[in-house]
Amino acid sequence: MDVETQKTFTYLREVETVAQDILTFKDMKLDLSNAQNKFREALRAIEHSDERNVWMKEGSVFIQRPRQECLVHLKKEIEKSEDDIAALQNTLKDKLNMLRDLEHEPRLVGFGLKPLSMKEARTLHKGFGST
Template identity: 55%
Template sequence: MSQCQDIQNQKSFQYLFEVETLAQDILTDKEIKLDLSNSRNKFREALRALESTEDRRAWIQAGSVYIERPTSECKEILKAEFSNADKDILQLDKSIKNKLHKLRDLEHEPRLEGFTLNPISSAEAKALHKAFGTI
């Protein structure tokens, strides 16, 4: 009887370990997403500041070093960093959704309704407006 109970305890421990590990991964991804979002906002602020200045050269931080570059080059660097942050955030969103589905499956909970919806594109919106005669 003790051997049967040991097996049951091991299964329970394994189940709890999987659930807690997956939940911790979700929380970690959310923290990373928040950090990326804050970085993206800083890139946006810097880009707006560069667009409003008339200086030919600007200082930009590359790692722990500040470099003076032409303003147009700094704008391009910031735009590239902004788009990279957007891509990373979208990838994290997908990862969080997948992990959440796995967690709900492990907990034997039904999947969340509408959690996987995607917005319609502008072309689809225009087609809908044409079909319903609102344009």
Template identity: 30%
Template sequence: MAEILNSLTTDDSVNKVLQGVSESEEIAEDILGDRGLIVELERRKNALREASRALERGDGDKVWILNGPFFVKMKTKDARDLIRRDTQNISHEVESIRNKLKVKVDKLRDVENQPNLKGFNLKPLSRNELAALGTTPRS
């Protein structure tokens, strides 16, 4: 029985299968980590959106902002600009992660010998392209 197990573990085809499974598991873990990171960044972006709305409704020249481990008192206009910049940075980071995620999903499907997803790499039309078609973007 031990001889049979030894011959199976040394077989090249078994090693290739194990290598393929471990590679696909590694890529899948990367994909799940990226998805979790996107969820966390979207939560942070939503908190910034809530803060922005609170600043719009509030009145006063200065507000307290939590910046890292410190509370800082700053002008409302500066706080709005800070929140806007943070929101834009998070949006760019999420977009970057999503683009990398598409590549990782394609790589995973290649490792698993599955066909690539159709329509997965589509990009929306720009405003200029929509104008050329004679349609207007939805708000």
């Protein structure tokens, strides 16, 4: 093969690798979102339950635990899944920018924005004189 053909194959391999990573991260994000929804459903079911002990599945084993302990555990799992989803979202944005760079296309404008925190919003309201 000549040099030009090798460069083309290398370029295509890089583009396809990054595109496959993007699809993989999207699938992982969907799986995490589904798991997070199941945790929320379980949390709501336990919150509305009057039982002192609740059966909970840990891996492949069912264990009976106190209700409050299960609530704390589920809340931690929900927070962890939120953090994992946010990290995946950031990685996904980076991979998408990398793919656009490889394809010699301009980066998407406005997709890197982050919402204001409550503290920043209050400061803006105070600065502009609104309540």
